[in-house]
Amino acid sequence: xxxxxxxxxxxxxxxxxxxxxxxxxxxxxxxxxxxxxxxxxxxxxxxxxxxxxxxxxxxxxxxxxxxxxxxxxxxxxxxxxxxxxxxxxxxxxxxxxxxxxxxxxxxxxxxxxxxxxxxxxxxxxxxxxxxxxxxxxxxxxxxxxxxxxxxxxxxxxxxxxxxxxxxxxxxxxxxxxxxxxxxxxxxxxxxxxxxxxxxxxxxxxxxxxxxxxxxxxxxxxxxxxxxxxxxxxxxxxxxxxxxxxxxxxxxxxxxxxxxxxxxxxxxxxxxxxxxxxxxxxxxxxxxxxxxxxxxxxxxxxxxxxxxxxxxxxxxxxxxxxxxxxxxxxxxxx
Amino acid sequence: xxxxxxxxxxxxxxxxxxxxxxxxxxxxxxxxxxxxxxxxxxxxxxxxxxxxxxxxxxxxxxxxxxxxxxxxxxxxxxxxxxxxxxxxxxxxxxxxxxxxxxxxxxxxxxxxxxxxxxxxxxxxxxxxxxxxxxxxxxxxxxxxxxxxxxxxxxxxxxxxxxxxxxxxxxxxxxxxxxxxxxxxxxxxxxxxxxxxxxxxx
Numbered sequence: 001x002x003x004x005x006x007x008x009x010x011x012x013x014x015x016x017x018x019x020x021x022x023x024x025x026x027x028x029x030x031x032x033x034x035x036x037x038x039x040x041x042x043x044x045x046x047x048x049x050x051x052x053x054x055x056x057x058x059x060x061x062x063x064x065x066x067x068x069x070x071x072x073x074x075x076x077x078x079x080x081x082x083x084x085x086x087x088x089x090x091x092x093x094x095x096x097x098x099x100x101x102x103x104x105x106x107x108x109x110x111x112x113x114x115x116x117x118x119x120x121x122x123x124x125x126x127x128x129x130x131x132x133x134x135x136x137x138x139x140x141x142x143x144x145x146x147x148x149x150x151x152x153x154x155x156x157x158x159x160x161x162x163x164x165x166x167x168x169x170x171x172x173x174x175x176x177x178x179x180x181x182x183x184x185x186x187x188x189x190x191x192x193x194x195x196x197x198x199x200x201x202x203x204x205x206x207x208x209x210x211x212x213x214x215x216x217x218x219x220x221x222x223x224x225x226x227x228x229x230x231x232x233x234x235x236x237x238x239x240x241x242x243x244x245x246x247x248x249x250x251x252x253x254x255x256x257x258x259x260x261x262x263x264x265x266x267x268x269x270x271x272x273x274x275x276x277x278x279x280x281x282x283x284x285x286x287x288x289x290x291x292x293x294x295x296x297x298x299x300x301x302x303x304x305x306x307x308x309x310x311x312x313x314x315x316x317x318x319x320x321x322x323x324x325x326x327x328x329x330x331x332x333x
Numbered sequence: 334x335x336x337x338x339x340x341x342x343x344x345x346x347x348x349x350x351x352x353x354x355x356x357x358x359x360x361x362x363x364x365x366x367x368x369x370x371x372x373x374x375x376x377x378x379x380x381x382x383x384x385x386x387x388x389x390x391x392x393x394x395x396x397x398x399x400x401x402x403x404x405x406x407x408x409x410x411x412x413x414x415x416x417x418x419x420x421x422x423x424x425x426x427x428x429x430x431x432x433x434x435x436x437x438x439x440x441x442x443x444x445x446x447x448x449x450x451x452x453x454x455x456x457x458x459x460x461x462x463x464x465x466x467x468x469x470x471x472x473x474x475x476x477x478x479x480x481x482x483x484x485x486x487x488x489x490x491x492x493x494x495x496x497x498x499x500x501x502x503x504x505x506x507x508x509x510x511x512x513x514x515x516x517x518x519x520x521x522x523x524x525x526x527x528x529x530x531x532x533x534x
Contacts, residue, residue, distance in 0.1 A: 031406060076409045077409070084409070108411065109414070116417065
């Protein structure tokens with residue numbers, strides 16, 4: 001696979017250097033050099049919201065550092081968890097004396113590292129809480145939702161928790177809104193072609209020339225079925241049906257929808273999916289609020305798309321509409 | 334004979350030396366099932382630990398905690414984080430005791446093992462580094478001197494590696510290979526064997 005890069009070993013650090021150089025609202029620091037945070041120091045008295053994960057998913061995770069969203073983010077090598085040390089640094093930077101919410105995707109390594117970072121920071125008197133994103137409906141059944149992986153839908157929790165934190169709400173309230181948003185968000189993906197970790201001599205997984213995989217994870221984890229490519233409308237229908245079959249408890253008739261590219265799939269194709277998905281939701285009596293279509297959580301050059309639904313209540317809807325600004329997502333007042 | 338901060342510092346220095354020869358061996362072992370980075374990762378972690386100046390550590394427990402913090406800077410991998418978790422737990426237990434004696438080691442290794450089980454979710458019998466530590470904790474029961482302890486630990490770690498070789502890995506990335514892991518050494522277990530052999534000299 002062709003990539004615009006120098007030495008594979010410099011891929012992440014050079015990417016981060018460029019990211020912060022292009023976006024003066026961001027800064028890069030820490031002994032590990034793997035913490036991206038707001039250039040402006042955290043306001044004393046504000047609860048911090050921290051995320052983190054492996055590289056290779058931009059705009060996730062570092063791209064969501066900004067006003068009304070994340071305060072800081074620790075970042076690992078491509079598809080590898082961030083180090084415990086970088087998680088600790090990210091949490092310290094986000095600590096405005098009111099505690100810090102750790103909000104990240106449900107992957108074993110990330111959990112271990114954020115848990116350990118939090119435990120070590122207890123000695124420094126920093127209070128932390130945890131909410132993990134687990135929106136991927138293809139990764140486990142509804143009875144085992146705690147085992148599901150976190151994918152694109154986590155950005156809804158970033159938005160809601162980030163907006164509430166800006167109002168001066170306390171750590172328990174910010175944690176509760178993040179958890180409620182995660183609980184009301186569902187995602188499913190479809191993969192069309194694989195991606196390759198820089199420096200690796202082969203793609204992370206293989207898919208036949210005319211094959212797609214419904215439900216495949218963002219690192220190529222096995223999905224629900226693999227078969228020949230079909231028309232976009234049929235794919236959109238199945239994705240929406242699967243999401244609605246997994247509708248969260250307490251969900252009403254209003255939802256935000258995110259049609260997200262996994263990397264290589266162009267906006268044109270996303271809009272073709274969106275057109276059908278919207279019709280299908282309206283037919284099911286669901287009113288769409290704040291639709292998002294674009295590149296929000298990717299796996300480098302992987303082709304495919306994911307659809308997320310966040311079933312809003314009044315509180316979440318207002319927080320999604322609150323002003324926010326980061327390099328890849330701006331919501332104006 | 335007791336174990337002081339200086340004993341810990343010299344053990345770390347020996348492990349750091351030993352990693353020069355072991356890095357490639359462990360990478361090769363890991364490449365059979367994973368991405369072949371176990372040796373490089375452990376060399377980074379132990380290298381960071383060797384850079385820590387332990388002379389100001391008040392007691393052996395504090396020294397272990399400082400080493401755990403150093404380890405966390407260098408790793409994002411599950412094995413490295415588990416390693417740091419074990420050191421931190423043992424350090425917390427030993428903290429406040431001016432010296433530890435050989436007879437305390439079994440309990441400290443068991444504490445590390447239990448903290449690692451709690452953090453990582455693996456169970457004994459899954460063919461991981463936990464099985465090596467379990468064997469080492471058992472073998473250290475009743476040892477009288479640090480020299481005796483080092484020899485007992487090295488033998489237990491080698492025996493555990495042999496005992497698990499023909500069993501399948503039941504957790505982590507290696508689990509996906511199922512019965513293909515039979516006959517293959519777990520790289521974490523191999524690391525414990527080789528490092529404890531190096532410490533026993």
